[in-house]
Amino acid sequence: MNLVKSKQRVADHGEVFTPxxxxxxxxxxxxxxxxxxDSRFLEPACGSGNFLIQVLRRKxxxxxxxxxKSEFEKRHYTLLALMCIYGIELLEDNIxxxxxxxxxxxxxxxxxxxxxxxxxxxxxxxxxNLVHGDALTMRTSDRQPISFAEWGYVGKGKFQRRDFRFDIxxxxxxxxxxxxxxxxxxxxxxxxxxxxxxxLTMAELAAALSAASKEAS
Amino acid sequence: MSxxxxxxxxxxxxxxxxxxxxxxxxxxxxxxxxASRMLDTLAEAWAADHDGASIWANSSVxxxxxxxxxxxxxxxxxxxxxxxxxxxxxxxEDRVNHILTKQVFGIGITYxxxxxxxxxxxxxKHAQGKHSIAKGFDSDDGNIxxxxxEHTWASGRCSYCGANQGSYDRGVDLETHAYxxxxxxxxxxxxxxxxxxNMQFDVIVGNPPYQLGSDGGTRDVPIxxxxxxxxxxxxxxxxxxxxxxxxxxxGLGLGEFRHTMLNDRRMRELVDYPAANDxxxxxxxxxxxSYFLWDAAYGGNCRVTTIxxxxxxxxxxxxxxxxxxxxxxARAVSILHKVLDRGESSINTILARDKEFGWTSNFDGFHExxxxxxxxxxxxxxxxxxxxxxxxxxxxxxxxxxxKWKVLVPEAFNGGDAVPHQILGKPLIAPSPSVCTQSFLFFxxxxxxxxxxxxxxxxxxxxxxxxxxxxxxxHATHSTYAWxxxxxxxxxxxxxxxxxxxxxxxxxxxxxxxxxRAMNLEGDGxx
Ligand SMILES: C[S@@+](CC[C@H](N)C(=O)[O-])C[C@H]1O[C@@H](n2cnc3c(N)ncnc32)[C@H](O)[C@@H]1O
Numbered sequence: 001m002n003l004v005k006s007k008q009r010v011a012d013h014g015e016v017f018t019p020x021x022x023x024x025x026x027x028x029x030x031x032x033x034x035x036x037x038d039s040r041f042l043e044p045a046c047g048s049g050n051f052l053i054q055v056l057r058r059k060x061x062x063x064x065x066x067x068x069k070s071e072f073e074k075r076h077y078t079l080l081a082l083m084c085i086y087g088i089e090l091l092e093d094n095i096x097x098x099x100x101x102x103x104x105x106x107x108x109x110x111x112x113x114x115x116x117x118x119x120x121x122x123x124x125x126x127x128x129n130l131v132h133g134d135a136l137t138m139r140t141s142d143r144q145p146i147s148f149a150e151w152g153y154v155g156k157g158k159f160q161r162r163d164f165r166f167d168i169x170x171x172x173x174x175x176x177x178x179x180x181x182x183x184x185x186x187x188x189x190x191x192x193x194x195x196x197x198x199x200l201t202m203a204e205l206a207a208a209l210s211a212a213s214k215e216a217s
Numbered sequence: 218m219s220x221x222x223x224x225x226x227x228x229x230x231x232x233x234x235x236x237x238x239x240x241x242x243x244x245x246x247x248x249x250x251x252a253s254r255m256l257d258t259l260a261e262a263w264a265a266d267h268d269g270a271s272i273w274a275n276s277s278v279x280x281x282x283x284x285x286x287x288x289x290x291x292x293x294x295x296x297x298x299x300x301x302x303x304x305x306x307x308x309x310e311d312r313v314n315h316i317l318t319k320q321v322f323g324i325g326i327t328y329x330x331x332x333x334x335x336x337x338x339x340x341x342k343h344a345q346g347k348h349s350i351a352k353g354f355d356s357d358d359g360n361i362x363x364x365x366x367e368h369t370w371a372s373g374r375c376s377y378c379g380a381n382q383g384s385y386d387r388g389v390d391l392e393t394h395a396y397x398x399x400x401x402x403x404x405x406x407x408x409x410x411x412x413x414x415n416m417q418f419d420v421i422v423g424n425p426p427y428q429l430g431s432d433g434g435t436r437d438v439p440i441x442x443x444x445x446x447x448x449x450x451x452x453x454x455x456x457x458x459x460x461x462x463x464x465x466x467x468g469l470g471l472g473e474f475r476h477t478m479l480n481d482r483r484m485r486e487l488v489d490y491p492a493a494n495d496x497x498x499x500x501x502x503x504x505x506x507s508y509f510l511w512d513a514a515y516g517g518n519c520r521v522t523t524i525x526x527x528x529x530x531x532x533x534x535x536x537x538x539x540x541x542x543x544x545x546x547a548r549a550v551s552i553l554h555k556v557l558d559r560g561e562s563s564i565n566t567i568l569a570r571d572k573e574f575g576w577t578s579n580f581d582g583f584h585e586x587x588x589x590x591x592x593x594x595x596x597x598x599x600x601x602x603x604x605x606x607x608x609x610x611x612x613x614x615x616x617x618x619x620x621k622w623k624v625l626v627p628e629a630f631n632g633g634d635a636v637p638h639q640i641l642g643k644p645l646i647a648p649s650p651s652v653c654t655q656s657f658l659f660f661x662x663x664x665x666x667x668x669x670x671x672x673x674x675x676x677x678x679x680x681x682x683x684x685x686x687x688x689x690x691x692h693a694t695h696s697t698y699a700w701x702x703x704x705x706x707x708x709x710x711x712x713x714x715x716x717x718x719x720x721x722x723x724x725x726x727x728x729x730x731x732x733x734r735a736m737n738l739e740g741d742g743x744x
Contacts, residue, residue, distance in 0.1 A: 016500055018424040018459055022508065029486055029510040030420050030455045039419035042451070044444055051422045086418070135425075136443055150416040164416040170450040193416075 018050050027054055034058040037066070037081050038153070044135040046087030049098035052130075056085055056102055060109050075110065075118050076157060079202060082106060083125050083151035083159070088135040095132040102126060120206035125151070127212065138167040147194060159200050162193035256293055273301025276315065285323035285361060288334030295321055295338055310352070317351040318360065325363030335361050421448040424459040427502070439463070442474040449511070456511040459496075462489055463504040465543035466689035479538040484519045486510040487537070489545055491525050492634040504689040505634070521547060525636070544686050548728050553686060553700065555719050561702035569659045570695050571628070575614035576654040578628075583607045595625055595647055597656035602645070612652055621661035622668040623647040624675065628658055631691040637734040640681040641693055644672050644738075658695065667706035674710040678733040679721075685733060 018026075033039040034055055041055045059081035067073035085102070089095040103123055106112065112119040128149045133140035140146055146166040154160050200208075263272035272278060282290045298316045299309075306312040321338065325331025332342040335358075341349040344359025351359060425444035441460040448456045464471045464478065478484065487509045493502035522531035523546050533547040544550055576582075583594045583605035591606035612619060627642035645657075646668045653659060660675075662668050674680050683701045684693065704710065716726055 016424070016427075016497055019496065022459065022496060025488070026422065026457050026459065026508050026510075029457050029508075030422075033420045033455060036419075040417065042418045042421045042448075042453070043423040044421065044448065045423055045425045047424075051424070055422070136440070136447070148416060162416070169416060170447055 017047055020050070020054070023050050023054050027051070027058065035062050037062050037077055038084055040084045040086065040150075042086040042088075044088050046089045046095075046098055046130070048094050049087065049101050049130075052085050052087055052098065053101055053105060056081060056105055059084070060105070072157070076153060076202065078106060078110060079118060079121055079125065079159070079205075080151070080153045082122055083129065083149075083153075085129060086148060087130045088133055088146065089130070090132075090134055092132055092141070095130055099123075099126045099130050102130070117203050117206040120209045121202045124205050124209035124212065125149075127209070138170070150193070154199055157201050159202075159205065161197040161200060163195040164193050253293055256290070256297065260297075271301055273297040274305070276302055276305055276320070279320050279322060281322045282324070285325055285334045286330045288323065288337030288361070291321050291323050291334065291361070292337040313350055314352050318353050321360060323361040325361060328363060331361060331363035335359060418451055418453040420455045420457070421451065421453045422457050427461050439471060442471060445478075446474070452513065454513050457508060459506055459508040461493075461502050461504060462491065462507045462545070463689055465489075465504075465507075465545060466687055467504075467542075467692070467694075475542070479541075479543055481511070481537075482516045483511050483513060484509060484537055485512040485515045485517075486520050486522075486532075488522045488524065491523065491545060494634060495524065495526060503691065523547065542687055542689075545689075546732075548725075549682075549686055552682070552719075552721060552725050552729070555721065556683065556702060557700065559702065559719070563699050564660065564701040564703050565695055565698045566703060567660050567662065568695055568698055569615070569618065569661065571658070572655045573615045573618065573659070574612060574652045574654070578654055578656045580654045582611070592619055592650045592652055593647070595645070595651060595653040595657055597627065597654075607652065609650070618661055619650045619652060622649050622664055623651055623653075623659040623661050624668050624671050625653055625657040625659045626675065626693070628656055628693060629691045630693065636732050637730065638685070638732065639734050639736060640685045640688060641675070641736075643736065644675050646672060658693070662706055670704075670706035670708060670710065672738065673708075674704055676736045676738050677710055677712045677715055678729050678735065679712050679715040679719075680710075681736070682729045682733045 027034045034041075035058050037059050041052065043049075043051050046052055060078065063074060063077045063081055067077050082102070087095075087098060089098060103119075103126055106122050107119060110116075110118065112122075114120070131140060131146050131148075133146050135146075138146050147163045148166055148169070150162045150164060152160045260272050264270060280291070280294050282288075285291060295313075295316055298320060299313055302312050302316070306315055317339065323334055323338070325334055335344060336342045338361065339346075339349045339351050339359055341347070343349065343357040344351055344354040344361070345357050349359075354360075423444070425441045427439065427441050429438045429440050439461070441458075442464060445456070445458060445460065448458070464475050466475075487507060489505065489507040490496050491505040493500060493505045496506050518534040519537050520532040521535045521537075522529060522533075524530075531547055535547060535550075537543055539550075540553075544553060578597070580596070583596075584591065584607065585605060587593075587606045588608070590608050590610070592609050592612070594605045594607045596603055596605065609616075609619065623646070625645045625647050630639065630642040632639050646665075647653070647659070648665065660671050662671055680701055684697055686700060688697045708714075712726075712729075715721075721729070
């Protein structure tokens with residue numbers, strides 16, 4: 001693997017890719033989390049996804065062990081694994097590559113083609129979770145505040161979603177910094193998502209992809 | 218509404234909570250009387266800390282009972298708040314609703330007691346139930362939460378609570394008695410999750426960009442620290458990133474970041490690659506790179522590993538904040554202790570500051586040939602050392618240092634990543650009187666012999682080794698020399714003599730020699 005795309009990009013964007021042995025060493029430091037299906041991982045300058053790809057691989061290994069026997073569970077927990085992976089990347093080609101790399105892993109794992117609801121739902125989730133934007137100004141490429149979807153699997157094929165603004169989440173340290181438990185709970189005027197959705201099925205998430213692409217065109 | 222309105226007024230007589238028997242020996246119910254006394258104590262303490270204010274008249278304090286059983290604490294708290302907030306929220310229904318949705322929280326310990334607690338607090342075992350006195354919940358749990366939590370078995374015991382696997386690993390139908398509150402390493406995260414709080418990232422990982430190209434300047438502006446700081450603000454359970462190692466001892470604008478990182482006891486692992494080439498072949502990152510693990514639930518010394526060209530030192534448990542900069546190689550620490558424990562003054566008490574005479578490196582207001590009243594001016598241009606002349610009157614800064622013997626030392630020395638390293642450029646004795654540009658720092662002494670003695674000290678490995686511990690980039694600034702002790706200038710210093718003086722063992726000497734090359738004072742000193 002080439003760690004550098006071009007000298008100019010190294011100079012302008014600090015773009016140096018992490019070698020895979022180091023990605024593995026780092027993920028081993030958080031081994032338990034990386035092997036848990038629903039632990040949320042954020043990579044704030046994700047490039048083409050060197051870390052996120054390995055995180056997903058580990059999560060899918062966990063899906064296989066736990067739910068390998070049931071097709072329904074396996075599909076839903078695969079989507080959940082994906083829902084727990086987040087990234088932000090400044091350069092458009094990198095983020096597109098990142099989404100494609102991750103989608104490919106899911107498609108390979110479950111032998112999906114593009115017509116499959118799961119493929120389309122996954123693609124939609126990736127469009128939400130992998131953000132083309134600037135992690136420091138916390139704005140998307142079209143200057144909107146970055147927001148993240150918090151997903152959860154409520155069982156029986158349904159997912160819940162709540163959206164949070166990234167800039168507001170970074171203030172969360174005001175909550176629970178010091179003092180007692182009582183004090184912790186006193187400070188968070190920010191416990192509120194910007195949007196809460198009714199529970200969504202995989203098919204509904206797949207439909208959201210078409211809706212989103214229609215909107216965009 | 219009338220039935221509900223009477224909630225706070227209803228005399229609980231007899232109080233059902235005084236009547237129930239204990240269900241199991243870890244669900245010892247707190248008698249209401251006792252809970253009441255505890256809450257009085259709390260209210261007194263609050264008043265003492267808040268100019269006599271009543272905690273029960275405060276509509277923003279939040280109460281959590283992290284292992285609620287009968288719900289007695291929450292119920293008593295609710296009763297008191299309902300009374301105390303009368304003035305602030307006159308409408309009873311609004312008031313009770315505010316209290317129950319915004320102020321009173323519990324985590325149940327078993328399914329059954331959770332229902333009991335909800336019954337005590339909401340007057341219904343379902344927060345949205347017909348008889349519930351709380352309106353405005355969107356789930357039947359309200360703010361009293363319970364979810365089956367499993368023990369984490371490790372050799373027969375739960376690694377969180379120590380429960381015996383034999384007695385508590387008993388299948389899905391029975392209660393586990395694994396209290397959610399302690400069966401986690403990240404309690405804040407847990408609380409936030411339980412009560413639908415902020416979105417929580419369990420892990421933040423990555424390799425953030427390292428610097429912003431500075432517009433035309435000579436130095437790049439680091440930005441990786443901003444990614445680290447921001448990630449901490451998100452309060453993840455774990456944070457792990459690859460970043461340049463430069464922050465450990467220097468770096469433009471990284472002082473505060475260094476201080477915070479070194480003193481953050483949540484730093485759990487640090488793996489340091491002094492030669493970036495070991496990680497990113499073909500990419501030069503001065504001072505190397507490292508990755509770290511920051512663990513929100515950790516507090517203590519950090520496991521440090523140093524890896525260079527396949528040689529692994531550590532992990533060694535270290536206190537990162539022992540000094541103002543981080544001594545990267547654990548093998549250096551014992552040597553440093555021996556030197557600093559003697560409490561001698563630092564050689565930087567006779568070392569000039571950056572731009573001591575005020576002239577930058579590209580200063581060219583000097584004469585090629587000497588004119589009357591001139592003093593020699595030492596400079597480095599296009600990597601070559603040179604001497605010009607300048608009128609004594611033109612020296613407006615630090616004029617008292619003109620008439621000193623000086624040992625000039627270049628402000629910058631690179632020399633690549635490989636060890637053993639020369640660390641510093643060759644010194645040069647400048648007789649009194651003399652001045653120099655920013656390209657040099659200088660030590661000042663009173664005589665030629667003292668200058669020669671100091672120069673011999675500078676040339677020792679011992680001297681440059683102590684410098685190397687604080688010199689992480691090519692720049693050797695005033696503070697880089699802080700750990701080099703002052704000597705007397707009456708002899709030619711050698712490593713042997715210094716090793717003997719400071720009790721440096723053979724093994725330590727070998728380490729110094731593996732890091733620092735001998736310096737030959739002969740020959741030219743081009744940079
Ligand atoms: C050092 S690379 C690391 C890429 C990837 N994490 C890896 O390890 O292979 C840094 C990445 O951050 C991106 N980047 C630079 N500034 C950024 C910013 N302000 N917000 C988000 N991404 C940024 C660059 O485009 C580049 O892809």
